[in-house]
Amino acid sequence: MKKLGVAILLALTPLAAAQSLEFGLWAGGPGFSIGPTVNLNLPRGDWTFDAYLRAYLPNTAEISFGLGARRAFEAGPAGRGELGARGFVGMDAHYWLEAYGGFVLGKGALEVRGGYTYNRTPGHFWPLAGETLGPYARLSGKYRIDRHLTLLARGDFYRGGGRAEAALAWRLRRQTFTLGAGGVDRASNAYALLGYKTPYAGAVVQGRLRLGAFNELRLDYADRAYKAHLTLAYPARAQAGVAWDAWALDAGVDRAGYEFYLRYTLPLEGL
Amino acid sequence: MRRVLFALVLLAGLPALAVSADELFDRVGAALEQGPWQARLVGRIVTPGGDAQAADLIVKALPGEGIVRIEFLRPDALADNYVVITPEKVYNYLFLTNQVVVYPRAKARIEGLGFDLSRMGDLRKLGERGEVSWEKPEEAAYEGRPAWRVVGRAADPDAAGFARVEVWIAREPLRLLRTAFFDAEGRLLSDLKWVEFRHVRLTRDDLISFPPDAEWIEKK
Numbered sequence: 001m002k003k004l005g006v007a008i009l010l011a012l013t014p015l016a017a018a019q020s021l022e023f024g025l026w027a028g029g030p031g032f033s034i035g036p037t038v039n040l041n042l043p044r045g046d047w048t049f050d051a052y053l054r055a056y057l058p059n060t061a062e063i064s065f066g067l068g069a070r071r072a073f074e075a076g077p078a079g080r081g082e083l084g085a086r087g088f089v090g091m092d093a094h095y096w097l098e099a100y101g102g103f104v105l106g107k108g109a110l111e112v113r114g115g116y117t118y119n120r121t122p123g124h125f126w127p128l129a130g131e132t133l134g135p136y137a138r139l140s141g142k143y144r145i146d147r148h149l150t151l152l153a154r155g156d157f158y159r160g161g162g163r164a165e166a167a168l169a170w171r172l173r174r175q176t177f178t179l180g181a182g183g184v185d186r187a188s189n190a191y192a193l194l195g196y197k198t199p200y201a202g203a204v205v206q207g208r209l210r211l212g213a214f215n216e217l218r219l220d221y222a223d224r225a226y227k228a229h230l231t232l233a234y235p236a237r238a239q240a241g242v243a244w245d246a247w248a249l250d251a252g253v254d255r256a257g258y259e260f261y262l263r264y265t266l267p268l269e270g271l
Numbered sequence: 272m273r274r275v276l277f278a279l280v281l282l283a284g285l286p287a288l289a290v291s292a293d294e295l296f297d298r299v300g301a302a303l304e305q306g307p308w309q310a311r312l313v314g315r316i317v318t319p320g321g322d323a324q325a326a327d328l329i330v331k332a333l334p335g336e337g338i339v340r341i342e343f344l345r346p347d348a349l350a351d352n353y354v355v356i357t358p359e360k361v362y363n364y365l366f367l368t369n370q371v372v373v374y375p376r377a378k379a380r381i382e383g384l385g386f387d388l389s390r391m392g393d394l395r396k397l398g399e400r401g402e403v404s405w406e407k408p409e410e411a412a413y414e415g416r417p418a419w420r421v422v423g424r425a426a427d428p429d430a431a432g433f434a435r436v437e438v439w440i441a442r443e444p445l446r447l448l449r450t451a452f453f454d455a456e457g458r459l460l461s462d463l464k465w466v467e468f469r470h471v472r473l474t475r476d477d478l479i480s481f482p483p484d485a486e487w488i489e490k491k
Binding site: 019043045072074076077078079080104105106107108109142144146147150202203204206220222223224227 | 341351363372484491
């Protein structure tokens with residue numbers, strides 16, 4: 001009995017130093033599945049460690065575990081950087097590996113994320129993580145030409161497809177106008193990007209419209225208490241999310257199914 | 272409140288307080304503590320990469336609560352970034368990624384300006400430990416105004432990051448006018464002039480405010 005007590009104490013040791021524990025409840029289909037999630041966040045100076053657990057009901061063979069580590073590099077007002085990796089493995093031996101690197105320094109920012117999943121999508125291992133199979137890469141870059149103009153570029157590449165776009169954001173007083181173009185798979189599958197962001201009554205409201213070979217309208221709202229987003233796309237897809245205090249709720253529906261993901265972050269600050 | 276003053280002093284490039292200059296610096300500090308104020312600092316700073324760049328900063332302070340907000344207008348690489356220093360935390364806002372990085376005050380690392388703001392709490396100790404020795408303030412004229420000029424020399428320039436610092440203080444009203452850092456070869460590292468100083472109405476919310484859509488990153 002004493003050994004068991006020691007083992008339990010050892011198992012709980014990370015909790016004592018953890019910053020937060022996020023509990024989530026995912027539900028989705030086709031059909032009906034439930035996937036409770038737990039994410040333990042453990043910062044240690046410039047390092048941050050994460051442990052993930054995703055249960056999956058009724059098919060318990062799809063339960064997955066994950067570990068992650070990130071290292072931050074701080075440069076004060078000049079910028080910061082972060083490198084990290086995480087990996088998940090399921091009870092059925094499927095896995096997902098992902099590496100991440102991002103930095104902002106002065107006038108430039110670059111974020112690169114790449115990974116590989118074996119047989120299951122990232123979203124299967126962790127909600128809202130994407131629905132690609134095999135290798136994938138996501139890049140995002142920003143460069144400030146001057147105080148008013150910022151060049152934006154991004155690309156999503158995965159087995160069987162990809163999308164790239166470039167845009168110019170023009171800040172006029174406190175409003176930002178964005179104009180850009182992108183292509184799906186190849187340049188001839190082009191689409192246009194229009195964006196607008198403005199402060200409004202103590203909040204920030206942003207809209208982005210992509211029209212052409214890729215059709216999507218995304219609206220974002222943020223004030224001191226709430227952050228919300230709504231995405232409507234064609235072919236038919238809709239996503240919405242809201243975050244407040246320690247809570248967040250996301251919902252999405254497309255031709256393949258639907259999902260809800262509710263989560264609550266419990267601050268621990270070292271028990 | 273003294274920490275706030277230390278932050279401002281470092282921002283302007285003043286690295287230490289020594290016995291001969293102590294009274295003068297204390298009187299400058301007392302003048303700054305009279306109420307909320309705003310100042311603009313212009314000049315040049317040398318980035319960690321070694322480039323000298325034009326600097327233009329707006330400093331807002333709430334002395335009663337020990338809060339300072341430093342907004343960067345130039346160099347372009349820092350424009351629209353800002354730092355908020357409170358007694359408990361340091362908030363570092365990065366415009367390009369729309370992120371607020373929050374540090375406990377004791378662990379704040381606000382380097383990247385050619386000098387390290389995190390040493391603000393050690394400024395007085397720098398002088399006390401003999402890392403910088405201050406010469407006796409001398410009367411001088413600064414742009415036609417009666418002023419004090421105080422020169423400090425770092426005992427270990429490699430450790431301090433500079434070899435010599437010069438501070439100009441207006442005699443009436445008593446306030447900082449200019450600070451300049453130099454390396455061992457006499458090359459200018461930073462040179463900031465205090466301009467447009469005025470007492471203004473400021474609240475805590477005016478200084479500790481961030482874009483509501485910013486991403487928050489809390490460092491422990």
